[in-house]
Amino acid sequence: MKKSHVLLLLLVQVIVLLPLLCLSDDFVSSRATYYGSPDCKGNSQYEFYLGACGYGEFGRYINDGEVSGVSSRLWKNGAGCGACYQVRCKIPPHCNEEGVYVVATDYGEGDGTDFIFSPKAYGRMARAGPEFQLYSFGVVDVEYQRVPCRYGGYNLVYKIHEKSYNPHYLAVLILYVGGVNDILAVEFWQEDCKEWKRMRRAFGAVHDYQNPPRGTLSLRFLVYGSAGLNWVESQNALPADWTAGATYNSNILLS
Structure with missing residues (x-):
């Protein structure tokens, strides 16, 4: 085969593979649940005095209360506090496609879960309408990826x-x-x-x-x-x- 033909074939393969590479993601399979809270936001008394990250009331309201306790592998002895994740549940047809964007504000795990959401964050994974049905499952299969945190107007x-x-x-x-x-x-x-x-x-x-x-x-x-x-x-x-x-x-x- 001529060298020019080989180069053309390689170019075609790259063109075909590029869309596949762009569509690939780094989602990890896991499970998630939620904890009770009277106002559906993060609970400052959950797991530890003022939360295992130490955020206190700040941890209840950051990201409009869409927060989560995370497992030890995501908590990283506290270094994972404040990390942001996109989490999507996998129970069709109950779950929406985008899932929820949460901030890790506490430590917590159980029954194979990486996330213990505030009720508001948990319900955000559902399609419009069946939120209560999603709550009834208690623990759901999810996939997640870490995403950049963006705090407009703030540095560290x-x-x-x-x-x-x-x-x-x-x-x-x-x-x-x-x-x-x-x-x-x-x-x-x-x-x-x-x-x-x-x-x-x-x-x-x-x-x-x-x-x-x-x-x-x-x-x-x-x-x-x-x-x-x-x-x-x-x-x-x-x-x-x-x-x-x-x-x-x-x-x-x-x-």
Whole structure:
């Protein structure tokens, strides 16, 4: 066969394969259920005081209450807190095609499930009309994929946890992490030692340190995502007079 014919054949094969590649996805098969909640939103008392991620009331209302507790393999000892997923149930004709977009705000699993939804998120997987029938199943087969988180108007955001007490105890709660990224570690710069000090992951998305340095603090975050493993720094992240409950929008934009 002539070389030109071989090249033409390869080109035809590529043209045929491209649509198939574009149609492929990375959905993973699993199961999902839901927990009871008086207002159908996330339950701040579910599984752990203020939730295993530490979000508290914030975890009830983020993403309009369409949230989920996730299994240990998705929770990742807290690094998976705040991750976003598209989840579709697989019980035709009860389920819609798009499924639901949820934010992981807690830890929870059982009966082979990767997701324990708020009632509102669970019902969002149904076609218009048969939501109550979907609830009656209790546990359903699903498929899911991780998708980018998008928080319009926010960079990486962190909050001083309510248990913090300046200057003796500092706990930082990471709230918004854009894109498909996990925060693996948090460190602060200690000027007198000229070195970065690692904070402890207390639980979920909360990192803490006893007796931190006084004065303005710079923070850096170890981020694992589509760009690989990288440290990103927020200079002067916390003012010297930081107070419990205060929230700070950093100069770090993750996408």
